[in-house]
Amino acid sequence: MIDGIVGLQVQTALLILMRISAFFIISPGFSMKGLPNTVKVGLSVGLTIAAYPVTAELTTVISIQVFLVLVMKEVLLGLAIGFITKLIFSAIEMAGNFIDFQVGFQMGAVFDPALGVNSSYYGKIYYWLSICIFFITDLHHLVLKTVIKTFQSIPIESTNLGNFGVEGMVKLYLIIFESAINLAAPLMIVALFTEVILGLISRTVPQINVLILGMPLKIITSFIFILLLLPSISSNIQEILPMMIKYINEFIQSLPTV
Structure with a gap:
């Protein structure tokens, strides 16, 4: 009897740990490569302990085959939740990449070991600014609470995740792209006006080499305006x-509960 109760508790805790660990693997802010693995494991175990009291336990001790199926389901669900958070951060980083392309920094993109991708200058500025705001505004606690609440909406014993349609993902991608454009619009307009002014200068004073003057002028102008617009960018x-x-x-609400 005691072995059965312990087995239920162990299997329940492991399934909770799988969903939370998968979320931490992909979610920005919690999956930074500079963060030690021991810290990531500690966070996963700590959140598992917090989620255990609000999670419905398994009714019976399940076989290894069924347990592996439930583990795969929990991993996929955790990755899906983490991917949504990653998309939001990607929208902000995408805004910085749009500005880099307009200013001319895109060709100077370098490999960022913290992100694991080629990242340009304004892209990194926007990304790390979003990470700072994410933790300063205590939003990370709200995200963790939301992850814990998913165990009440989608029980660990459920094996039915329904049909994953493309409509919701397409809509989310459109919103991400729109948010990136809106966030990058002010500095993109500044860079565009700078190019227009350079075109007028080249027409008025043909002796000036616009190709040599254009790059540093756009860089200085974008740097000045990002400092002036920093409060507005942070608010956005x-x-x-x-x-x-x-x-x-x-x-989570789009998924079946049984």
Whole structure:
């Protein structure tokens, strides 16, 4: 009897750990490569302990085959939730990449070991600014609470995740792209006006080499305006980041509960 109860508790805890660990693997802010693995394991175990009291235990001790199926389901679900948070951060980084392309920094993109991808200058600025706002505004606690609540909406014993349609993902990608454009629009307009001014100068004073003058002028102008617009950019990022909680909840509500 005692062995059966212990087995139920162990299997329940392991399934909870699988969903949370998969979320931590892909979610920005929790999956940074500079963060030691011991810290990541500690966070996963700590959140598992917090989620255990609100999670319905397995009714009976299940076989190894069924347990492996449930493990795969929990991993996929955790990755899906983490992917939604990653998309929101990608929208902000994408805005910086748009600015880099307009200013001319895109050809100077270098490999960022912290992100694991080629990242340009404004892309990294926007990304790390979003990470700072994510933790300063205590949004990471709200995200973790949302992840814990998913165990009440989608029990660990459930094996039915329904049919994953493309309509929701296409809609989310469109919203991500729109958010990136809106966030990058001010500095892209500044870079565009700078090019227009350079074109007028080349027409008015043909002796000036616009090709040599254009690059440093756009860099200096974009740098000045990003400092002037930093409060507005931070406010816009602060409005975009909570979207991850909204779409995690919508994703969970779209799944069957049994």
